[in-house]
Amino acid sequence: MQELQFNQGLLAFIAASPTPFHAVKEMALILENAGFLRLDEAEAWHLLPGGKYYTVRNASSLIAFGLGKSELHRSGIRMCGAHTDSPCLKIKPRPEMLRHSYLQLGVEVYGGALLNPWFDRDLSLAGRVSYINWRDEIESGLVDFRRPLALIPSLAIHLDREANKNRSINPQEELPPLLLQIPDGNAPDFREMLLMQLKKEHPHLAPAQVLDYEISLYDTQPPALTGLEQDFISSARLDNLMSCYTGLRALLHSGEKESALLVCSDHEEVGSSTVAGAQGTFLPAVLERICPDAEDRMRMLHRSLMISADDAHGIHPNYAGKYDSQHGPILNRGPVIKFNAGQRYATDSESAALFRHLCMKAGVPVQEFVMRADMVCGSTIGPITATQIGIKTVDVGIPVFAMHSIRETAGARDAYFLFQVLCEFYQGSQA
Numbered sequence: 001m002q003e004l005q006f007n008q009g010l011l012a013f014i015a016a017s018p019t020p021f022h023a024v025k026e027m028a029l030i031l032e033n034a035g036f037l038r039l040d041e042a043e044a045w046h047l048l049p050g051g052k053y054y055t056v057r058n059a060s061s062l063i064a065f066g067l068g069k070s071e072l073h074r075s076g077i078r079m080c081g082a083h084t085d086s087p088c089l090k091i092k093p094r095p096e097m098l099r100h101s102y103l104q105l106g107v108e109v110y111g112g113a114l115l116n117p118w119f120d121r122d123l124s125l126a127g128r129v130s131y132i133n134w135r136d137e138i139e140s141g142l143v144d145f146r147r148p149l150a151l152i153p154s155l156a157i158h159l160d161r162e163a164n165k166n167r168s169i170n171p172q173e174e175l176p177p178l179l180l181q182i183p184d185g186n187a188p189d190f191r192e193m194l195l196m197q198l199k200k201e202h203p204h205l206a207p208a209q210v211l212d213y214e215i216s217l218y219d220t221q222p223p224a225l226t227g228l229e230q231d232f233i234s235s236a237r238l239d240n241l242m243s244c245y246t247g248l249r250a251l252l253h254s255g256e257k258e259s260a261l262l263v264c265s266d267h268e269e270v271g272s273s274t275v276a277g278a279q280g281t282f283l284p285a286v287l288e289r290i291c292p293d294a295e296d297r298m299r300m301l302h303r304s305l306m307i308s309a310d311d312a313h314g315i316h317p318n319y320a321g322k323y324d325s326q327h328g329p330i331l332n333r334g335p336v337i338k339f340n341a342g343q344r345y346a347t348d349s350e351s352a353a354l355f356r357h358l359c360m361k362a363g364v365p366v367q368e369f370v371m372r373a374d375m376v377c378g379s380t381i382g383p384i385t386a387t388q389i390g391i392k393t394v395d396v397g398i399p400v401f402a403m404h405s406i407r408e409t410a411g412a413r414d415a416y417f418l419f420q421v422l423c424e425f426y427q428g429s430q431a
Contacts, residue, residue, distance in 0.1 A: 003416040006249070007233065010415055011223040013245045014235050018126040018218040020060035020084035020266045021142050023241055027062055027248055027264065028054065034252050036064060045289050050256060055286065058276035059128060059140070060084055060266035063286050064251055068259040073296040076303030077259040077287075078426055079391070080250070081278070081381050082243035082310065083268035086236070087111030087404045089118065089175060091125070091190070091215040097176055098187040104176040105150070105190065107217065111269030114405040115169045118217075121406060122148035123177060127215035129194050131207040141205055143197045148220045150177040177217060219406050231332060231412055238400055238408040240268070243309035246398075246415050250422030259290075260426040268310075268381055278381040284389055298390075305354060306393040307425060308346060308382030309418065311410075312336035312369045314399030327370040329399035332411030334365030335418045338380075338395040346382035351394035355421070362424040364417045367399070 017023035031054045032038065039045055039055040047053065047067060054064035061084065068075065092106040109115070126144040133139055152175060157163055169175065180188070191210040198207045223235030233242075247262045254260040263286075267277035274280055291297040315328030329336045337352050338345040359366040371377040382395040398418055401409040 003413065006416045006419060007225065007412060009249070010242065010245050011225070011233070011235065014223045014237055014241050017237065017241055018124070018144055019128070019142075019214075019216055021128045021214075022126060022144065023084045023244060024056055024060055024062045024264070025142065027064075027244065028056065030248060030252075031064055041285070047290065057280075057282050058266060058274075059142075061264060061276040061282055063261065063263045063283065064248070065261035065286075065290065066251070066254055066256075066259065067290070068255070068257050070257055070259070072259055072291050073299035074303070075258055076300055076305070077261055077290070078254075079261045079263065079304060079306040080247040080422055080425070081263045081265070081306055081308045081385055082247050083240045083266065083272075083278070083381055084244060084264050085111070085266050085269050086239055086241070087113035087269050089113070089177075089217045091127075091213070091217070093212070095190050096187050098182065101181055101183055102178050103180040103182050103187055105179055107171070107175050107177070109171050109175070110216070112404050114402065115171065115175070116167060117402075117406045118175070119152050119154045121152070122220045123150040123152070123217045124148060124220045125150065125215050126218060127213060129198055129207075129213045129215075130211050131195070131198065131205075132209045132211060134206045134208055138211065139205065139207075141198055141202050141207070143194060143201055143215075145197060146220070150179050150217060152177045221407070225412055226409070227412075233410045233412050233415070234407055236407055238398075238410050239311040239403050240309075242311065242398055242410060242415055243418075246419045247309055247422060250419055250426055253423045254426035258427075263385075265381055272381060272384055278384040279388070283385065287389060301389055301391050304391050305351065305425075306346075306382070306385055306391045307355065307422065308380050308385065308393055308395045309422075310380040310382075310395070310397050311400045311403055311408075312338055312397035313403060314401055314411075316401055322372070322375075324370050324372050327368050329367040329369050331399050331401070331409075332413045333399075334359065334367055335414065335421060336367045336369045336397050336399055338369045338397060340371065340377045342377065343383055344377040344379040345395035346380075346386040346393035347395045348392075351392050355394045355396060358421050358424050362420040364421050369397075369399075 095105040272278040386393040
């Protein structure tokens with residue numbers, strides 16, 4: 001797979017994935033087209049050597065794996081982890097707000113979002129809706145309005161002369177988006193809007209009444225290759241759909257000898273402490289079913305490695321002082337190994353050496369990131385996974401600008417670099 005073709009697939013995947021639910025749906029379609037068999041957690045599993053499988057929890061987290069022909073307790077399993085969620089604005093349960101003839105929606109902030117860039121964007125709505133069907137059964141379906149239908153207007157500079165000096169945002173008061181103007185004062189019901197959209201997108205579902213929903217706002221501006229020579233990728237949700245797609249494509253290129261696994265978890269941006277998050281039981285439960293014998297499973301995990309792939313901070317040329325001068329990754333210079341003495345990243349010298357060796361074998365450049373000693377470091381699913389299942393882990397990522405903004409920027413070559421390294425990893429090279 002060549003770089004341009006890879007990037008085109010990446011952009012299409014992100015565009016089709018405005019929420020974790022849609023991202024998992026897209027990944028499931030790719031896996032099924034590649035011959036992977038879907039497993040239901042509620043049913044018995046009958047796994048065969050050489051088999052390719054995937055399973056989904058909460059429709060927002062996914063684990064896919066291929067079982068090699070080598071014995072698991074002797075060969076271990078090569079794992080890559082990413083997360084499906086991104087910081088965003090989520091619609092409240094009773095969101096309708098009618099003020100000065102304008103219908104607005106109450107929102108709450110999900111994750112550590114950079115809020116200023118959400119203003120003056122063409123926004124749409126997408127997510128999961130739970131409803132009653134004509135048989136009085138509760139079901140769920142996905143909706144995506146696709147078109148621009150909401151806006152958070154900025155306050156004019158004339159009414160806030162200090163806006164360019166000190167712009168703080170009150171999310172309760174300043175983030176409700178405009179949806180509609182209603183002269184007569186009769187505000188429509190948001191659940192009725194969702195019901196109409198469900199019927200439009202899924203006429204075969206026959207929904208009768210919407211009970212609840214998980215709906216988010218998202219920017220309708222599509223992902224793009226940008227820059228004078230298309231050096232960059234600009235898009236929403238690069239953190240962390242870029243790693244999900246890269247890991248997925250690498251898994252599809254894995255060999256048949258060794259076992260390989262990809263886990264893409266929801267709720268990383270809010271701490272992972274959920275049924276579908278990395279602190280939940282999803283991955284441990286799947287590993288128990290892959291290798292039921294506890295003794296063999298411990299031996300398998302001891303011989304395994306997890307690559308936790310999440311975006312890294314590329315050194316911003318306008319704010320270079322915010323980075324450690326010796327550890328400021330450059331876009332398009334390769335994936336980044338992330339280190340932290342406080343174990344906010346799970347990397348140690350051995351796991352870093354293994355990843356560095358994989359980069360050498362793949363012919364890919366590699367960089368390092370360490371947060372400034374006077375700043376607080378973020379974290380990933382890496383330390384959580386290492387703690388949960390006792391697996392040696394390395395935290396890596398693709399360097400980006402504007403992490404957690406509504407639109408982030410990455411190097412156009414870096415995702416393909418990481419893809420090449422993960423292919424090397426999955427195909428059996430580990431030392």
